[in-house]
Amino acid sequence: MKRLLLKYEKKGYAGFLSHRETIRLLDRALRRSGIPIVFTSGYSPRPRMTFSPALPLGVEAEAEYLEVAVEGDIDTAEAGKGLNRALPTGLRVWEVQALPPGMPKLSKWARYGLYTVRDGDGEELLLLPLSGEKQGKLGDALEKMAVFRGGPLEKSDVVRKGLYASRFEVFEEIEGPVFLYDGESGDLKRIEGE
Amino acid sequence: MTAKIDDFLSRELPGVTRPGRYLGIEVNARRKPLESGRVNCCLIYPDVYEIGMSNLGLSILYEVINDRTDSMADRAYLPWVDMQERMREKGIPLFGLESRQPLGAFDLVGITLQHELTYANVVRILKLAQLPLMSREREGGHPLVVGGGPGAFNPEPLAELFDFLVLGEGEEVIGEIIEDLKQWKYMEHEDREGFLEGCASIPGVYVPSMYEVAYRDDGSLDSIRPRAGAPYPVRKRVVADLNEVYGPRVPLVPLVESVHDRCSVEIFRGCTRGCRFCQAGMIYRPVRERGENILRDWAWEMVGATGCDELSLTSLNSSDYSRITPLCDRLSRELAESHVAISLPSLRTDTFSVQLASRLRRVKRTGLTFAPETGSARLRATINKGVSEEDLLRTISAAYQEGWRRVKLYFMVGLPGESEEDVEKICVVVHRILREGDEGRPAKGLRLMVSVSTFVPKPHTPFQWVKQMSMPEIARRHFILKQGLRTRRVTTRWHTREMSYLEGVLSRGDRRLLPVIIAAASEGCLDNWNEMFSWERWRGAMEGSCLDPAWYVERERYRQEVLPWDHLHSGVEKDFLWEEYMKAGRGEATPDCRWDTCTSCGACSSDMVEISLAKEE
Numbered sequence: 001m002k003r004l005l006l007k008y009e010k011k012g013y014a015g016f017l018s019h020r021e022t023i024r025l026l027d028r029a030l031r032r033s034g035i036p037i038v039f040t041s042g043y044s045p046r047p048r049m050t051f052s053p054a055l056p057l058g059v060e061a062e063a064e065y066l067e068v069a070v071e072g073d074i075d076t077a078e079a080g081k082g083l084n085r086a087l088p089t090g091l092r093v094w095e096v097q098a099l100p101p102g103m104p105k106l107s108k109w110a111r112y113g114l115y116t117v118r119d120g121d122g123e124e125l126l127l128l129p130l131s132g133e134k135q136g137k138l139g140d141a142l143e144k145m146a147v148f149r150g151g152p153l154e155k156s157d158v159v160r161k162g163l164y165a166s167r168f169e170v171f172e173e174i175e176g177p178v179f180l181y182d183g184e185s186g187d188l189k190r191i192e193g194e
Numbered sequence: 195m196t197a198k199i200d201d202f203l204s205r206e207l208p209g210v211t212r213p214g215r216y217l218g219i220e221v222n223a224r225r226k227p228l229e230s231g232r233v234n235c236c237l238i239y240p241d242v243y244e245i246g247m248s249n250l251g252l253s254i255l256y257e258v259i260n261d262r263t264d265s266m267a268d269r270a271y272l273p274w275v276d277m278q279e280r281m282r283e284k285g286i287p288l289f290g291l292e293s294r295q296p297l298g299a300f301d302l303v304g305i306t307l308q309h310e311l312t313y314a315n316v317v318r319i320l321k322l323a324q325l326p327l328m329s330r331e332r333e334g335g336h337p338l339v340v341g342g343g344p345g346a347f348n349p350e351p352l353a354e355l356f357d358f359l360v361l362g363e364g365e366e367v368i369g370e371i372i373e374d375l376k377q378w379k380y381m382e383h384e385d386r387e388g389f390l391e392g393c394a395s396i397p398g399v400y401v402p403s404m405y406e407v408a409y410r411d412d413g414s415l416d417s418i419r420p421r422a423g424a425p426y427p428v429r430k431r432v433v434a435d436l437n438e439v440y441g442p443r444v445p446l447v448p449l450v451e452s453v454h455d456r457c458s459v460e461i462f463r464g465c466t467r468g469c470r471f472c473q474a475g476m477i478y479r480p481v482r483e484r485g486e487n488i489l490r491d492w493a494w495e496m497v498g499a500t501g502c503d504e505l506s507l508t509s510l511n512s513s514d515y516s517r518i519t520p521l522c523d524r525l526s527r528e529l530a531e532s533h534v535a536i537s538l539p540s541l542r543t544d545t546f547s548v549q550l551a552s553r554l555r556r557v558k559r560t561g562l563t564f565a566p567e568t569g570s571a572r573l574r575a576t577i578n579k580g581v582s583e584e585d586l587l588r589t590i591s592a593a594y595q596e597g598w599r600r601v602k603l604y605f606m607v608g609l610p611g612e613s614e615e616d617v618e619k620i621c622v623v624v625h626r627i628l629r630e631g632d633e634g635r636p637a638k639g640l641r642l643m644v645s646v647s648t649f650v651p652k653p654h655t656p657f658q659w660v661k662q663m664s665m666p667e668i669a670r671r672h673f674i675l676k677q678g679l680r681t682r683r684v685t686t687r688w689h690t691r692e693m694s695y696l697e698g699v700l701s702r703g704d705r706r707l708l709p710v711i712i713a714a715a716s717e718g719c720l721d722n723w724n725e726m727f728s729w730e731r732w733r734g735a736m737e738g739s740c741l742d743p744a745w746y747v748e749r750e751r752y753r754q755e756v757l758p759w760d761h762l763h764s765g766v767e768k769d770f771l772w773e774e775y776m777k778a779g780r781g782e783a784t785p786d787c788r789w790d791t792c793t794s795c796g797a798c799s800s801d802m803v804e805i806s807l808a809k810e811e
Contacts, residue, residue, distance in 0.1 A: 013203075013207075013217040013218075013219050014217075014219065016207050016208075016213035016214060016216075016217055017214050017217070017449060018212075018214065020451075021214050021449055021450060021451070024451060025221070025447070025449070027501070027503070028221070028447055028500065028501035028502065028503075029221075029501060030501070031501035031502075031503065031532070031533075032498065032499075032500070032501035033501075039533050044503075044535070045533050046503075057208075057213070058207065058208040058213070086221060086501060087221065088217075088219040088220060088221050088447075088449065089219045090219060154208065155208060156204070156207075156208045
C-alpha cells in the first residue's frame with residue numbers, strides 16, 4: 001500500500017462548500033478518476049483518506065491537502081488530470097505526489113495555517129496553530145486582528161495560503177511580519193523571521 | 195443582471211445556512227448559456243435544493259432539454275427563508291443557478307408538483323421571481339409557466355397560475371413543446387392566448403384557461419366546460435417503449451448531500467398491484483419494464499459519470515421486475531469491485547425479497563423496509579394489499595435469519611372503514627413479530643422502526659370519493675398506538691396530523707382554493723418542514739376565503755358528483771375506479787394483471803401502450 005498526497009485549491013464559489021461537502025466531492029472524484037484507491041473495511045467502505053484541518057465555511061484556500069491510500073503504480077500526472085475532470089469548478093488539484101515510505105502523515109505535519117487577510121487595499125498575513133495547546137479559531141484570531149486594525153474583518157476576506165509544520169518553516173518561504181495568534185492565551189503578536 | 199446576482203451572492207453567501215445550495219457549480223452541470231435563438235428553460239423544484247436535487251423527473255428533463263441543440267435547461271429551487279429574506283431585501287429575483295439569470299429571462303419555467311405541501315412554495319417561487327402570479331396576467335415575452343409531475347393530475351388549486359400543465363411522462367412531449375415554442379418565439383411572442391390554444395392540441399397538454407368551472411349552491415362542482423378546441427378529457431402522455439428513452443445518464447452530483455444521495459436506475463414504470471389507496475399505482479400504469487442489458491450498461495455509465503457509492507434500482511415495487519434476480523446478481527458482482535452498493539428502495543413483503551436483499555449486501559449493509567400498511571386482515575382486503583400476517587412474519591423471520599436486526603415497517607391509520615380495533619391490531623402484529631420473529635421464537639435483539647402515516651384520499655384512485663378521517667379521530671388512533679407500542683425495541687415515527695389534513699384539503703381541492711394558497715404563502719412556506727409548518731396560518735387563510743377545510747376533507751363524494759379533476763384522464767377509467775371502490779367495501783380482491791387476467795382498467799387501451807415485461811437476453 002502506498003500513499004498519495006494531493007495538493008488542491010478551493011477558490012471562488014467552492015469556498016462556500018463545507019468541509020464535509022468538500023470531502024464528499026473529493027471522494028466521488030477519486031472513485032471516478034480511475035486511481036486504484038484502497039477502501040476501508042466495514043459495513044460501508046470509503047476510500048482510505050485523510051484531510052488537512054477543516055477550513056471554515058466561506059474561506060478560500062490556495063493549498064489544501066488530501067492523503068489517500070493506493071495500490072500499484074500510479075501515473076501521477078494522469079491521476080491529477082482525472083481528478084480535475086471530476087471536480088466542480090473552484091476545486092482544482094495542482095499536484096499529485098507519491099509519498100516515499102517513512103514520510104510523516106498529513107496530520108503530523110499540517111500544524112500551522114497561514115492566511116492572507118484582505119484589509120482595505122492591502123493585506124496582512126496571519127499564522128494560526130491548528131493543533132496542540134496553542135490551537136486557535138480563525139474567527140477569534142480575526143476579532144483580535146480587527147482590534148489591531150481598527151475595523152471589522154470578515155471570513156470572506158481570508159484565504160488560506162498553505163499549511164506548515166512549524167512557524168520556522170513559514171519563514172523559509174516568506175519574508176516580513178506575520179500575525180501569530182495563540183489560541184491558548186488569546187494573544188496576537190507580530191513576529192518576523194530571523 | 196448576472197453581474198448583479200454574482201455580486202449579491204458573494205456578499206450574502208457567508209451569512210446564509212448551507213450556502214452550497216446556491217452555487218450552481220455541480221459536476222456534470224451543462225452550463226449552457228441563454229441564447230435568443232434557443233428555447234431557454236428553467237426547471238424548478240418548489241422546495242429546497244437537497245430535496246429538489248433528488249427528483250428523478252427533473253433530472254430526466256434536464257438531460258433531454260440540454261441534449262438538444264435548440265434548447266437549454268438551467269435549474270432553480272426554493273431558497274431557504276434566510277436567503278429568501280435577503281433576496282427580497284436586495285430586490286434580487288429568483289435566478290437559474292447555473293446562468294445566474296432571473297427566471298423572467300427564460301422562455302419556459304417548468305415547475306414540478308410532487309406534493310401538496312409544496313403548493314405554497316410554488317406561489318413563493320413566482321413571487322420571488324417577480325413574475326405576474328396568474329397566467330392571465332402574463333403577456334408577450336413573459337416566460338411560460340408550465341407544471342408537471344403527479345400533482346398535475348389534479349392541479350386545480352394552482353391551475354390558474356399555470357399557462358399549461360403536462361399530464362404524464364415528459365420525455366417525449368417536451369420536444370413537441372420546444373418545437374412550438376421555438377416557432378412562437380420566432381414570431382416575437384405574438385398572440386399569447388392563441389399560442390396557448392395551439393398548445394392544447396399537443397396530447398397531454400392541459401391549458402387551464404380553456405376550461406370554465408361552474409359550482410352549485412351546495413358548493414360542489416356543477417360542470418367543467420371546455421372552450422371550443424379544448425380537448426375533453428385531456429389524456430396523459432405515456433412513453434410506449436422505455437428502452438428507447440432512458441436517463442439521466444450523466445446526472446448532476448449534488449454539492450450539498452441530498453435526501454437520496456445515490457444514483458437511480460429506473461428499472462420499470464407503473465405498478466399493477468392495485469393497492470386502492472395508492473395514486474402512483476393508478477396514474478403510472480401500465481407496467482413497462484426496461485431490458486436487463488440496457489439497465490446494466492446504464493448503471494455502469496452513471497457510476498463512471500458520478501463516482502457515486504450507491505446505486506438504487508428504483509420503481510414502485512422493485513421485487514416485481516421480471517429479471518430482478520439475474521440483474522441484481524450481475525450488478526452486485528460487477529459493482530462490488532468498485533465498492534458501489536446497490537439498494538432496492540421498495541420491496542414486496544415476502545421471503546423472495548429478503549433473499550434478494552441478502553444478495554446485495556456485498557458492499558454495504560442497507561436497511562430493510564416493508565409496508566404492511568395495516569394490521570387487520572379485513573382492512574388488507576379493503577385496500578387490496580394481498581399480504582397476510584403470516585407472510586409478514588415469514589418475511590421478518592427470513593430477514594432475522596439472514597442477520598438483519600433493524601427493520602422498518604410502514605403503517606397507515608385512517609383507512610376507509612377502519613375501527614379502533616383495527617388500529618389495535620397493528621400493536622398486536624408488532625408484538626407478535628418481536629415474540630415470534632425468529633421462526634416462532636422470540637427475535638432477540640430485533641429492533642423495529644414503525645412509521646405511521648395518515649391515509650389521505652387521492653384523485654384518480656378508488657378512494658377518491660371517501661371521507662378522510664378527522665383530526666381528533668386520528669389523534670385517538672395515535673394515542674392507541676403510542677400506548678400499545680411502548681417498548682424500547684420499537685421506535686415510532688408519526689406524520690403530523692395537521693400536515694395530513696392540509697394535504698387532504700389540497701389533494702382533492704378545486705380552483706376556489708387558490709386565494710387560500712396565496713394568502714398562506716404570503717405569511718409562510720416550506721410546509722413540509724416541521725419547523726416551518728403552521729396549521730393556524732392555513733386555517734386563517736381558509737377562514738379568510740370563507741371556505742371550510744372539513745368540506746374538502748371530511749366529506750364523502752357521491753357517485754355522480756363532478757370531481758374537480760374529471761376533465762383530466764390518467765388512463766384508468768372512472769368506472770373502473772368506482773367498481774374498485776365497491777369491491778373495497780365488500781373486501782373483494784383484484785388480482786395483478788402482470789400475472790393474472792386483464793382487469794380492464796383502461797390504461798392499455800389507448801396509444802398502442804401496453805404492459806411490457808423484460809425477457810431473458
